[in-house]
Amino acid sequence: MTGDIEINDLVAEAEALSKTQASAQLTSALRWVERQTHTRTNHAQMLVGKEEGLFLNAFVKCVNAKRVLEIGTFTGYSLICLADAVLHNEGFGVDALEINQELEYIIAEGLQRAKVEEITRVSFGDAKELLQKIATNRTAAQECGCEMYDVVFIDANKREYAEYYNLVFPLVKVGGYILADNVLWYGKAGATAAGDVNHRDKKTAGIIDFNSLVENDTRVSKFLYKIRDGLYIIRKESTRLPSSTSSRCLR
């Protein structure tokens, strides 16, 4: 796919930018969130971590995103990286969806420390329901074709990735990006693992189904970036399936 080459270039640009020094404010807020996560939860392995977090930050800057959505916030590490990247853009803002409201106090203090609390809106609840609400609450302008998000980062329940993708797709601008984390799933979601249907756990099956959905989606260009546990970088090229595909479905 021709778009793959361009995404490749974009990834190289973002990777280079991510290795330049992060601001003291961002670095110190991320350190604080990481410490809190280790102290107050048993799931610190869920954080994207510094390398991927700074890549996300650089990626959002490289595509000059203004509106960003995160699905699966946990203690706010990746959210801070995303929000810091849109800080200097006019009309910017980041929405975040997280099911576990007990994490609110850590998320809120992290956002304050990173000085991004005013441009970030965190909604608590099931992302599938929240996405449906966002879709129905779209303004008249958005219903006329101006979709909402430049970048969406998916990092919630691995079993539900395909559902998030289908729900969020209409909310992403043409030319915008959906980034999905953990798509290698510790090597369990690779091509060789895919055949062993009987031995898949539900999370692995969810990631395999998601990867296959994206692989077969002719509306997008994609690039699997092998950072950490695999980040799928998906660019929405069009809203509709090509007419040849649609007519095939009609026959």
Ligand SMILES: C[S@@+](CC[C@H](N)C(=O)[O-])C[C@H]1O[C@@H](n2cnc3c(N)ncnc32)[C@H](O)[C@@H]1O
């Ligand atoms: C891997 S963690 C996210 C890590 C975060 N992106 C980071 O790097 O800092 C996944 C998060 O998704 C949340 N989650 C799981 N299912 C969800 C759902 N249906 N709706 C919203 N959030 C969900 C979990 O509570 C958890 O906090």
